[in-house]
Amino acid sequence: DIVMTQSPDSLAVSLGERATINCKSSQSLLDRSKNENSLAWYQQKPGQPPKLLIYWASTRVSGVPARFSGSGSGTDFTLTITSLQAEDVAVYYCHQHYSSSYTFGQGTKLEIK
Amino acid sequence: EVQLVQSGAEVKKPGESLKISCKGSESSFNNYWIGWVRQMPGKGLECMGTIFAGDSDTRYSPSFRGQVTMSADKSLNTAYLQWSSLRAADTGIYFCARQKIYGWGSTGWFDTWGQGTPVIVSS
Numbered sequence: 001d002i003v004m005t006q007s008p009d010s011l012a013v014s015l016g017e018r019a020t021i022n023c024k025s026s027q028s029l030l031d032r033s034k035n036e037n038s039l040a041w042y043q044q045k046p047g048q049p050p051k052l053l054i055y056w057a058s059t060r061v062s063g064v065p066a067r068f069s070g071s072g073s074g075t076d077f078t079l080t081i082t083s084l085q086a087e088d089v090a091v092y093y094c095h096q097h098y099s100s101s102y103t104f105g106q107g108t109k110l111e112i113k
Numbered sequence: 114e115v116q117l118v119q120s121g122a123e124v125k126k127p128g129e130s131l132k133i134s135c136k137g138s139e140s141s142f143n144n145y146w147i148g149w150v151r152q153m154p155g156k157g158l159e160c161m162g163t164i165f166a167g168d169s170d171t172r173y174s175p176s177f178r179g180q181v182t183m184s185a186d187k188s189l190n191t192a193y194l195q196w197s198s199l200r201a202a203d204t205g206i207y208f209c210a211r212q213k214i215y216g217w218g219s220t221g222w223f224d225t226w227g228q229g230t231p232v233i234v235s236s
């Protein structure tokens with residue numbers, strides 16, 4: 001199985017500041033046939049199912065605010081939230097679909113400082 | 114917009130059997146892979162496996178193979194997850210999610226999620 005490791009496990013950021021969440025995979029997620037990285041990011045708020053934010057490592061889902069962005073390639077990826085809003089408090093997960101085990105990172109809990 | 118509606122919360126005793134469901138709102142449900150994702154209390158997301166609703170082709174994650182059975186009824190646009198003998202360790206919330214298909218049948222991210230089915234196994 002591909003192991004996905006997120007850092008940090010939890011993060012407290014002031015309103016209006018930048019939040020950065022990292023995700024590292026145990027092997028490259030680059031799909032050479034598409035020249036895209038098979039990496040997605042989800043947001044999960046308490047009592048709700050996960051919500052897809054970003055796919056192909058950096059493509060934002062329609063309707064997701066522009067303050068959310070994804071970057072990275074190969075084995076190292078980042079989710080950045082610029083100008084943190086109160087409604088961004090949630091747990092964030094990275095997810096690989098390069099292999100059919102479809103593993104998730106352990107999650108990063110984002111709170112307001 | 115497609116929706117996935119899951120069956121309601123369950124409270125069971127160890128050793129009992131259980132089958133939970135995930136119903137798609139459109140007939141296109143049968144053209145997608147549906148994943149089952151476990152979330153144990155206070156923990157993260159684990160993909161248990163996926164099933165192609167149209168022909169019931171299944172892919173089990175190694176940790177869950179032999180522990181659960183995925184099935185589908187394409188005439189009902191519904192996927193199922195079942196246990197033959199529950200354990201306390203099966204307590205958690207189970208989500209179904211539609212998996213994006215791209216290219217020549219390659220599977221990708223989970224773009225639509227059900228609301229989750231809480232399962233409590235306790236004596």
